[in-house]
Amino acid sequence: MSFQKYLGILILALLAPSKIKAYGDQSHYRLFLQSDQALQTISSQLVTQAIELVDYVVEDLLVVDSQNSVLLGYLDRFDAFTAVNANYTEEKLNAFYDVVGDYLDSGDPLRTSSIETQLVALCLQRNGFDRWKRTVQTRTAQLQKLIYRKLKKHLESIDKEDRLAVERRWRRILTRGGPRRLQKLREFVKWLGNFRD
Secondary structure, three states: OOHHHHHHHHHHHHHHHHHHHHHHHHHHHHHHHHHHHHHHHHHHHHHHHHHHHHHHHHHHHHHHHOOOHHHHHHHHHHHHHHHOOOOOHHHHHHHHHHHHHHHHOOOOOOOOOOHHHHHHHHHHHHOOHHHHHHHHHHHHHHHHHHHHHHHHHHHOOOOHHHHHHHHHHHHHHHOOOOOOHHHHHHHHHHHHHHOOO
């Protein structure tokens, strides 16, 4: 074999890893974009539904007792939720979670003896809060499956060390406790976008 052929093989061997790495980077970026877009779409839909729910709850609370200082405090917080810029879906969802967090994480929304808490819980239930909560859970589970399917394909294109890091980070989403699952997915997708940049 001539020197030129050896040189040609050597150049090809040196170029191959960079092409593989470039393919992995494109795959990583595409996965991040698709996941982020799906997350934004679902978040936007959930925000729209939550605003609708809050509008009805606010009407109910005003009818129930518009002079009660505790209920007025809830109304102010709902106003703060709806006032957040519509483009910031993550911020709006978090604001909504802050207002009704007690009910989101509670098995029994009527567990406290406060009449105001009970009234807010009843207004939320009457206007479909439980249905909204099930929608969040269903759409989040669908999104998680979608991301994981794409993630499995992506993991085949990266080296073992990076694969272990991504898998370890993904497992955090599956553990109970800590932030809610939608928030965990959001954090994972954000982390994925910054991973190995």
